[in-house]
Amino acid sequence: MSTAKQFDVVVIGAGPGGYIAAIRAAQLGFSVACIDEWSNDKGGPAPGGTCTNVGCIPSKAMLQSSENFEHVGHSFKDHGIDVAGLTLNLPQMLKRKDGVVKQNNDGILYLFKKNKVSFFHGRGAFAGTLDGSYSYSISVSGADAGTLSAKHVIVATGSNARELAGAPFDEKLILSNTGALAIKAVPAKLGVIGAGVIGLEMGSVWRRLGADVTILEGLPMFLGAVDEQIAKEAHKLFIKQGLKISLGCKIGQITPNGEQVTVEYIDAAGAAMTAVFDKLIISIGRVPNTNGLNADSVGLKLDERGFVVVDDDCKTSLPNVWAVGDVVRGPMLAHKAEEEGVAVAERIAGQHGHVNFNTVPWVIYTAPEIAWVGQTEQQLKAAGVAYKAGTFPFMANGRARALGDTSGMVKVLADATSDEILGVHMVGPMVSELISEAVVAMEFRASAEDIARICHAHPSLSESTKEAALAVDKRSLNF
Ligand code: FAD
Ligand code: NAI
Numbered sequence: 001m002s003t004a005k006q007f008d009v010v011v012i013g014a015g016p017g018g019y020i021a022a023i024r025a026a027q028l029g030f031s032v033a034c035i036d037e038w039s040n041d042k043g044g045p046a047p048g049g050t051c052t053n054v055g056c057i058p059s060k061a062m063l064q065s066s067e068n069f070e071h072v073g074h075s076f077k078d079h080g081i082d083v084a085g086l087t088l089n090l091p092q093m094l095k096r097k098d099g100v101v102k103q104n105n106d107g108i109l110y111l112f113k114k115n116k117v118s119f120f121h122g123r124g125a126f127a128g129t130l131d132g133s134y135s136y137s138i139s140v141s142g143a144d145a146g147t148l149s150a151k152h153v154i155v156a157t158g159s160n161a162r163e164l165a166g167a168p169f170d171e172k173l174i175l176s177n178t179g180a181l182a183i184k185a186v187p188a189k190l191g192v193i194g195a196g197v198i199g200l201e202m203g204s205v206w207r208r209l210g211a212d213v214t215i216l217e218g219l220p221m222f223l224g225a226v227d228e229q230i231a232k233e234a235h236k237l238f239i240k241q242g243l244k245i246s247l248g249c250k251i252g253q254i255t256p257n258g259e260q261v262t263v264e265y266i267d268a269a270g271a272a273m274t275a276v277f278d279k280l281i282i283s284i285g286r287v288p289n290t291n292g293l294n295a296d297s298v299g300l301k302l303d304e305r306g307f308v309v310v311d312d313d314c315k316t317s318l319p320n321v322w323a324v325g326d327v328v329r330g331p332m333l334a335h336k337a338e339e340e341g342v343a344v345a346e347r348i349a350g351q352h353g354h355v356n357f358n359t360v361p362w363v364i365y366t367a368p369e370i371a372w373v374g375q376t377e378q379q380l381k382a383a384g385v386a387y388k389a390g391t392f393p394f395m396a397n398g399r400a401r402a403l404g405d406t407s408g409m410v411k412v413l414a415d416a417t418s419d420e421i422l423g424v425h426m427v428g429p430m431v432s433e434l435i436s437e438a439v440v441a442m443e444f445r446a447s448a449e450d451i452a453r454i455c456h457a458h459p460s461l462s463e464s465t466k467e468a469a470l471a472v473d474k475r476s477l478n479f
Contacts, residue, residue: 003147004137004146004147004148004149005033005118005146005147005148005149006031006134006148006149006150007030007031007032007033007118007148007149007150007151008025008030008031008032008150008151008152008348009021009022009025009030009031009032009033009150009151009152009153009154009345009348010032010033010034010035010124010136010138010148010150010152010153010154011025011032011033011034011035011153011154011156012035012124012138012153012154012155012156012157012293013034013035013036013049013124013155013156013157013158013325013327014034014035014036014038014047014048014049014108014119014156015036015048015049015050015051015052015156015158015325015326015334015337016048016049016051016052016325016334016335016337016338016341017049017156017158017324017325017326017327017337017338017340017341018034018036018049018154018156018157018324018325018341019034019036019047019048019049019108019111019112019341020337020338020341020342021154021156021324021340021341021342021344021345022034022112022115022117022154022341023111023112023115023117024341024342024345024346025154025345025348025349026115026116026117027115027345028345028346028348028349028351029349030345030348030349031118032115032116032117032118033117033118033119033120033148033150034047034112034117034118034119034120035119035120035121035122035123035124035138035140035144035148036049036119036120036121037121037122037123037124037142038053039121040102040105043143044121045105045109045119045121045143046101046105047105047108047109047112047119048101048104048105048108049156049158050158050159050177050326051334051337052101052104052105052108053101053105054177054178054181055177055334056334057100057101057104058097058098058100058101058181059177059181059198059201059202059205059365060365061096061097061100061101062093062097062181062205063201063204063205063365063366063367065093065096065097066093066204066205066206066208066209067208067367069086069088069208069209070208070367072086073086075404078404079404088186088209088210090184090185090186090209091184094182094184097181119144120140120144120146120148121142121143121144122140122141122142122143122144122145123140123141123142123292124138124139124140124293125138125139125141125292125293125294125297126138126139126153126293126294126295126297126298126300127139127147127294127297128297128298129298130149133151134149134150134151135150135151135152135153135319135320136149136150136153136298136320136321137149137150138150138153150320151320152320152321152322152348153320153321153322154321154322154323154324154341154344154345155290155293155300155308155316155321155322155323155324155327156323156324156325156327156337156341157288157289157290157291157293157327158288158289158325158326158327159286159287159288159289159326159327159332160176160286160287160289161176161177161178161282161283161286161287162282162284162285162286162287163176163282164193164251164254164282164284166253166254167254167280167282169282170256173256173259173260173261173279173280174254174256174261174280174282175279175280175281175282176281176282176283177198177202177281177283179279179281180198180202180281180283181202183206183279186206186209186210186211187206187211187277187278187279188211188212188278189211189212189214189276189277189278190203190206190207190211190212190213190214190277190278190279190280190281191214191215191216191261191263191275191277191279191280191281192213192214192215192216192280192281192282192283193215193216193251193263193280193281193282193283193284194215194216194217194218194282194283194284194285195215195216195217195222195223195245195247196223196283196284196285197283197364198281198283199215199217199281199283200215200238200243200364200366201364201365201366202281202283203215203243203281204238204241204243204366204367207241207242207243212242212244213242213243213244214244214245214246214275214277215243215244215245215246216246216249216251216263216265216275217245217246217247217248217249218248218249218250218251218284219247219248220247220248220268221247222234222235222245222247223235223364223370225362225376226370226372226376226425227372227376227377227378227411227423227425228376228377228378229377229391229411229425230370230372230409230411230425230426230427233407233408233409233427234366234368234370234408234427237368237407237408237427238366246267246268247268248267248268249265249266249267249268249273250265250266251263251264251265252264252265252266254280259278260276260277260278261276261277261278261279261280262274262275262276262277263275263276263277263280286326286332287305287306288302288305288306288307288308288326288327288328289326289327290302290306290308290327295308298318298321299317299318300316300317300318300321301316301317301318307327307328307329308323308327308328310322310323310328310329313343313344313347313353314328314340314343314344314347322344322347322348324337324340324341324344325337325340325341328340330357331360331362333360333362335360335361336355336357336360339355339360340355343355356443358374358442359373359374359439359442359443360373361373361435361436361438361439363431363432363435365432367429368405368407368408368427368428368429368431369426369427369428369429369430369431369432370426370427370431371425371426371427371431371432371434371435372423372424372425372426372435373423373424373435373438373439373442374413374421374422374423374424374438374442375413375422375423376413376423376425377389377411377413377423379423380413380422380423385415385422386415386416386417387413387414387415387416387422388413388414388415388416388419388448388472388473389411389412389413389414389472390411390412390414390448390468390469390470390471390472390473390474390476391409391410391411391412391468391471392409392410392464392465392467392468392470392471392476392478392479393406393408393409393464393479394406394407394408394409394410394428394429394461394464396467396478396479397459397461397463397464397467397478398458398459398463399459399460399461399463400428400429400461400464402459403429403461405428405429407427407428407429408426408427408428408429408431409426409427409428409464409468410424410425410426410428410431410434410464410465410467410468411424411425411426411468412424412438412448412451412465412468412469412471412472413425414447414448414469414472418447419447419448419449419472420445420446420447421438421441421442421446421447421448421451421469424438424441424442424465424468426438426465428461428464429461430461431461434461434462434464434465437451437462437465438465448469448472448473449469449473450469451465451466451469452466452469452470452472452473452475454466463478467479
């Protein structure tokens with residue numbers, strides 16, 4: 001007789017996709033297990049995945065701390081606050097960041113208990129198929145070793161940083177996101193390869209703390225996926241802050257030599273360049289993680305890039321096996337993973353879980369922040385859609401002036417005939433929060449006129465969204 005523990009749903013991975021799927025499945029009345037192998041520095045469980053441990057949460061903690069440091073050093077004076085003897089206590093900043101991560105790890109363990117999700121600390125792998133009502137056998141190796149039987153399996157094993165050929169991460173000189181969030185002393189010269197989301201966020205953190213930051217980007221354009229007008233504005237502002245961004249670089253040999261790392265590259269003009277850095281962050285995208293899942297043993301289909309193949313409903317090639325988050329197609333974002341996790345749990349329960357990929361917001365947490373939802377102007381042009389655009393600069397917003405942060409703008413794109421909002425793009429203060437209004441509006445298929453007619457509190461940054469919506473019809477009031 002088998003000693004395997006039996007569950008309706010076994011989730012492999014406790015990142016935002018997995019832990020949320022586990023909680024939602026438990027809320028729906030299923031018996032649920034969630035397996036995750038991430039350990040903290042004491043060897044204990046650290047659920048929350050990349051997002052909690054080396055992604056969203058610690059990066060935002062460091063972004064906030066470094067922004068505070070920069071404000072005290074620069075903008076406080078303008079507010080009439082003179083601070084003498086400002087110093088950086090980096091060990092304390094890193095300790096605080098680690099504390100924020102631990103609060104999130106502990107919070108997830110608490111939520112598992114509250115929702116009666118059985119947590120297993122260790123690596124989960126397919127161990128075969130079963131006859132009868134339980135479909136799959138899942139092995140757990142590690143602290144909570146054992147075997148589980150599952151009616152349904154949700155694969156939520158996430159992603160890892162992509163390495164550059166010939167420059168493996170050593171997390172001492174050549175850093176992935178993991179090392180980039182734990183540098184022990186501010187490097188005098190920091191190199192970053194890849195001017196994407198991580199490159200800009202991490203580059204901003206270490207520049208604010210005093211590093212001379214050079215970002216080498218392969219593509220000739222800056223933030224190609226972002227609305228061009230917004231990307232141009234952001235590029236200008238980042239350069240003004242002191243980030244050195246070289247576009248159109250072809251990276252060659254990377255040579256670490258104990259204390260420093262040398263990067264050879266061809267710049268956009270075709271000149272051979274050599275740069276020497278104290279640390280080098282490589283942030284050129286992420287690859288799906290199916291290591292150790294033993295996917296082959298059950299015939300789980302992966303695509304040529306290693307993603308688990310799923311349909312629109314997150315169903316894999318196998319019956320009763322689902323996959324969500326970074327390990328499947330679509331944007332690698334925590335909130336996208338969460339939405340898929342909820343939808344899958346609801347589909348297992350026979351409900352109609354739904355994810356609207358057209359309204360997944362993006363945020364880059366630099367200062368100013370960049371946020372958008374829906375189509376960019378260049379996408380609309382390429383698709384031949386007739387549209388109207390309205391923009392409003394934060395310079396003309398009273399709250400932004402009071403904050404002392406007037407950089408950037410809000411831009412609303414609406415269908416030329418129906419006035420339905422097709423995209424909203426922002427660069428400026430706190431736009432990570434402002435973008436939610438645009439997401440709600442687009443979910444309800446609102447017109448620009450709808451936002452223009454809604455009363456927004458004064459003075460608030462959100463008035464800029466209303467003004468940009470008014471500007472679609474050329475009737476902005478404050479600009
Ligand atoms: P993950 O979070 O990667 O979790 C997968 C989990 O599965 C991990 O804990 C892993 O250990 C575990 N696992 C894998 N294989 C096994 C196995 N066989 N057995 C047991 N456990 C296993 N997104 C945002 O939306 N906003 C942000 O601000 C943001 N900031 C980021 C900053 C950085 C520096 C990085 C790197 C990423 C950031 N992201 C952000 C992206 C976000 O972290 C991911 O999209 C999100 O974590 C994906 O969630 P997931 O559940 O699919 O996978
Ligand atoms: P990215 O895809 O955002 O950016 C990678 C950049 O590297 C691109 O600009 C690309 O053109 C460039 N690049 C690729 N190969 C190169 C090469 N050989 N030489 C020079 N440049 C090269 O990937 P990134 O920054 O690593 O982040 C991974 C993902 O993590 C993001 O796409 C996002 O999904 C997620 N993330 C989300 C955040 C957020 O929501 N705020 C924050 C950080 C990460």
